[in-house]
Amino acid sequence: MLRTHTCGELTINDLNKDVTLTGWVQKSRDLGGMTFVDMRDRYGITQLTFNSDDNAELRAQARELGREFVIRVAGKVIERSNKNLKMNTGEIEIKVAKLELLNAAKLPPFLIEDETDGGDDLRLKYRYLDLRRNPVRNNLVLRHKMAQEVRKYLDGLDFIEVETPVLIKSTPEGARDFVVPSRMNPGEFYALPQSPQTFKQLLMVSGFDRYFQIVKCFRDEDLRADRQPEFTQIDCEMAFIEQEDILNVFEGLIRQLFKNVKGVELAEVPRMQYADAMRLYGSDKPDTRFDMQFVELNDIVKGVGFPVFDSAELVIGINAKGCAEYTRKQIDELTDFIKRPQIGATGLIYLRHGADGSLKSSVDKFYNEDELKKWSAAFNTEPGDLILIMAGQTDKVRKQLSELRLEMGNRLGLRDKNVYAPLWVLDFPLLEWDEESQRYHAMHHPFTSPKPEDIAMLDTNPGQVRANAYDMVVNGTEVGGGSIRIHDRDLQSLMFKHLGFTVEEAQKQFGFLLDAFEYGAPPHGGIAFGFDRLVSIFAGLDSIRDVIAFPKNNSGRDVMIDSPSTIADEQLKELKIKTTV
């Protein structure tokens, strides 16, 4: 090695050692006849000193060093006069005897410090420089640790990591596929997997029993703020199990990750029915770091002559504790918030439970004090509370109030990034109606098993059929989801029928799986965690982009390498394709 030590390891215990270090010039400063250089590598920062009295030439050399120059120094570890006890290496410095320039550096386009002055676009273009910054690098180190920990846990439970293919077959279900033209099979295409779903099920048919894979998956979707065309899943499957087994094994995984990576001991993960999550939080991924559950008011508020409530399918509200003193302006802000197009509500009703015990609503014209007391009782308010109420069509108003609830959580400081509230949401609907295609879609995917007791409803009331499907939610974010799968050819065929496949289409697309179910398929089920998302939660970040080494921008471009790009005509010709742009 070109070094004897890293820049993060020398301490007061190493005094007088002769050492050789390598790294980058973080910064340097002159002070009298001395030059001090902070040298950085992945492991830390060590201070170097050059003294004109000792070696004027060497010091002159040191003064030439610019930021981000790559250097190698040999010298002696000495005690520092001006100690920095915040740093591992803060009590020592290196009295340099020899300085070697390994590579010079142009002035970087932005500051390589924890707080940088570079904008998003610039930092993506020079991602290799952004990755030098501690916060960004630390995210990837965290990611590595989490991956190692996942593998340790699953390997310890006899799970086997099996690599499934990346060049697979395009299927019409789910999101849009990325496709890959085949040169050897002209006119035909591979697809990149949206998940290894069918392969992991086949591994269960093969008797592998306990499979996992940390694996890249691909979706050609229009990229919203926090989507990436390629993302990573912790993909898992087990055979000879029931839902309860999956929940236990993977609750164990999450708990071990929190414990060994974050040092956080989680309590048992609570479980909630999908229907309850929607009723109490208006969301299938409630943020349960705070309570503020929905209260339904139809029985109390209707029939008094207030047309907004009388005409609404559902009237619901939340209790914003301690907010009775909100000003008119603050209430207006909340109203504006829920009226934003992406939420689309029409109005907000409130009831203040004053510190003096008074009840004052924005609809006093319609409701007298006795009636408002019923409201207060329904929410169990205390003096100082503010009830916020919305009305409308059930699904819509729940979603709208869910947004308001989260906003109130933010305003009240109830969504601390260092508090973790995991939750299982269970018993998702099997199907959801799609207005555009006027047919049912699989809510999870077509291989999810309906609850046996609901199968009969598939013909009569498909929207009510519940699935053996479950999501793991942490702090209001879905981090994983899975289901018990169908392992019976007839039931799988029935599912395809309900999803609008003809028998021929089902056989063409998924014949291999239907066939496999006839050769001894065991009961099985599994789960997949969004690894990028999970890491971002552990890192306390809102975006997955910062836990990905080389992310793409919102147009799916890698602006660093300038990809995608045009390719040579020769390549197109060999592939027997033409672009029609």
Add this chain to the structure above:
Amino acid sequence: MLRTHTCGELTINDLNKDVTLTGWVQKSRDLGGMTFVDMRDRYGITQLTFNSDDNAELRAQARELGREFVIRVAGKVIERSNKNLKMNTGEIEIKVAKLELLNAAKLPPFLIEDETDGGDDLRLKYRYLDLRRNPVRNNLVLRHKMAQEVRKYLDGLDFIEVETPVLIKSTPEGARDFVVPSRMNPGEFYALPQSPQTFKQLLMVSGFDRYFQIVKCFRDEDLRADRQPEFTQIDCEMAFIEQEDILNVFEGLIRQLFKNVKGVELAEVPRMQYADAMRLYGSDKPDTRFDMQFVELNDIVKGVGFPVFDSAELVIGINAKGCAEYTRKQIDELTDFIKRPQIGATGLIYLRHGADGSLKSSVDKFYNEDELKKWSAAFNTEPGDLILIMAGQTDKVRKQLSELRLEMGNRLGLRDKNVYAPLWVLDFPLLEWDEESQRYHAMHHPFTSPKPEDIAMLDTNPGQVRANAYDMVVNGTEVGGGSIRIHDRDLQSLMFKHLGFTVEEAQKQFGFLLDAFEYGAPPHGGIAFGFDRLVSIFAGLDSIRDVIAFPKNNSGRDVMIDSPSTIADEQLKELKIKTTV
């Protein structure tokens, strides 16, 4: 769990336990009033017994079970009368009290036994059944263990696993890329990586210092017997190192793998110059499980009037020890072997050193006994040896004799799959001349550093420039290769120039890397191991196909899922491409 134990764990120590097992019916047989069923899962086989005297109905149920039916049984562990001490579970059986059919099975298209009657094509089509067979499953279990061990070793040395992108940019160097049309950027394409080469170098520029990744790579090449369009690399890179550091770290990896996975303690890995490997074995990946080095005979055999030798650039031979008694027929076989089109030699000369001490050659017409004694001395033959000699153009004849050497190794049983001979081959040429394009190509890749002392020759004698490049060879197979990289913009630009790039082309394709080298790039280098190949060697297999869960056939097809396939016109339209088949 649906089971209390697996089919591999119950022994005589579990007598009288009440257990529940799940698995597949391996086979069953009737004997008097009894039915015996071998039940199999991933962990082993356990015998079940059903007795008409105890429960006639249950036994009748058992007699209905076919091969590969999936069942669940509850019963008691009892001692077996007819013990099978070869199996873990061979001293016990389960006296079944309850039998549940979890899934029936059609008769499989081939025997699911260690030795099967299924042909290659059938087994690929029903890969999920082939994966049930012990030898195939064991390969994947081995693969999992090796991957875990690789990660353990590298993590222990502070390497960080970083995921690099799969959707990257097509480059003209190297093999043909698979490309992916971009819907969001019409007319443009991503490429799938042939290796994460430039990204891992950028990670070094970022200061990551020690990177690895077990990663899928892709090459759209015509598939020879043992190539796959997608394959897996153990990809590694280090900064602030010299070649010696890489060799030491990764020799350590290989030794730890052999020790912890195979229980084999390797000696120190020998090192050989590329030039010596070519001279002594005619190959840059010599099988050093056996010696049989080439002996060069130009000085001894020329000038006596034998036109084949006189006109040849190089006359070389090997000593096949103990083969002096080869019959005419055996010699003819060898001659036929080297005359096969894929080897293309024209003839074979031999010299027998008889048990009686006599020397008898196939060219006695030209060489007298004194001269043959010189031959014998050059090879240091003993009575009983057979010298095999070939002549021709240096590069060609070396390759040809290399094939003959391996064939002789096979015939003499010198290539035992349970013996492991690893080897470092060092100092590869930087460039190789390509006849077709009439220019030099990078032998390793364009980022490989020339040896500093050879850089001057780049202009005068490019073919003689040696690279800081190295291969790890095991038993005649290249399992890994790498190099010290260029980290200087000017030298990298010079390399691109010598590879026929214009300045503009270099900037368009690799500008991001050239730019990165100007912002403080440290000295760095790395290596990549072919993981499939490495696993196949550990498994004692000739093909990588059997260590891949779902391989493609020689036309790049997955015959199980029937991929690649045509895609919908709607998809092509969205991607703005047309097929021209």
